[in-house]
Amino acid sequence: AQSVAQPEDQVNVAxxxxxxxxxxxxxxxxxxxxxxxxxxxRGLQFLLKxxxxxxxxxxxxxxxxxxNKSQTSFHLKKPSALVSDSALYFCAVRDDNYGQNFVxxxxxxxxxxx
Amino acid sequence: xxxxHQWPATLVQPVGSxxxxxxxxxxxxxxxxxxxxxxxxxxxxxxxxSVGIGQISSEVPQNLSASxxxxxxxxxxxxxxxxxxxxxxxxxxxxxVTEAFFxxxxxxxxV
Numbered sequence: 273a274q275s276v277a278q279p280e281d282q283v284n285v286a287x288x289x290x291x292x293x294x295x296x297x298x299x300x301x302x303x304x305x306x307x308x309x310x311x312x313x314r315g316l317q318f319l320l321k322x323x324x325x326x327x328x329x330x331x332x333x334x335x336x337x338x339x340n341k342s343q344t345s346f347h348l349k350k351p352s353a354l355v356s357d358s359a360l361y362f363c364a365v366r367d368d369n370y371g372q373n374f375v376x377x378x379x380x381x382x383x384x385x386x
Numbered sequence: 387x388x389x390x391h392q393w394p395a396t397l398v399q400p401v402g403s404x405x406x407x408x409x410x411x412x413x414x415x416x417x418x419x420x421x422x423x424x425x426x427x428x429x430x431x432x433x434x435x436s437v438g439i440g441q442i443s444s445e446v447p448q449n450l451s452a453s454x455x456x457x458x459x460x461x462x463x464x465x466x467x468x469x470x471x472x473x474x475x476x477x478x479x480x481x482x483v484t485e486a487f488f489x490x491x492x493x494x495x496x497v
Contacts, residue, residue: 306485315488378429
């Protein structure tokens with residue numbers, strides 16, 4: 273079965289500092305991995321994905337993520353955080369063996385302090 | 387690119403009343419479609435998904451049902467709402483490999 277863990281419920285970082293939001297996953301086949309961001313009372317916005325190829329994936333708004341197969345991780349990173357990055361972040365996985373459904377992590381709330 | 391249209395944005399309904407939330411998709415054909423519920427601004431619970439017209443899979447037994455009468459239309463319904471049906475409902479669509487795109491959500495309050 274597929275599963276996603278986001279071990280941190282809340283991440284606080286000062287504006288201008290680098291940020292990392294952690295994600296680990298479990299699938300039986302090859303993973304398709306995604307990051308989404310959600311602002312209050314809004315739908316989820318797609319940030320980036322890993323399907324195949326380079327382990328370092330660059331996405332929207334300066335975010336990037338690194339796929340690590342041995343550690344089954346897909347951590348979201350940004351070199352310099354902005355206050356406007358404060359939001360709820362979701363990691364999601366699809367298993368290429370079961371391709372229809374996404375499994376989402378519980379979400380990590382990021383607060384960037386001015 | 388794909389766009390998910392979902393309405394209404396907010397809805398207040400009395401207990402025991404029916405519900406119909408509609409979601410339509412632009413920019414793709416034969417998408418996979420999903421209904422999620424999000425409680426208290428946290429995790430997403432998959433309620434239903436559909437891989438084609440008339441094909442609905444239910445992930446969680448509950449007071450809700452879903453239908454897909456057209457390729458790009460996905461409807462979430464209830465005959466009689468319960469207080470516990472309150473939440474933030476999200477429609478999403480996607481292809482077999484790519485990311486899912488989400489609508490803006492419907493905040494349902496059952497009173």
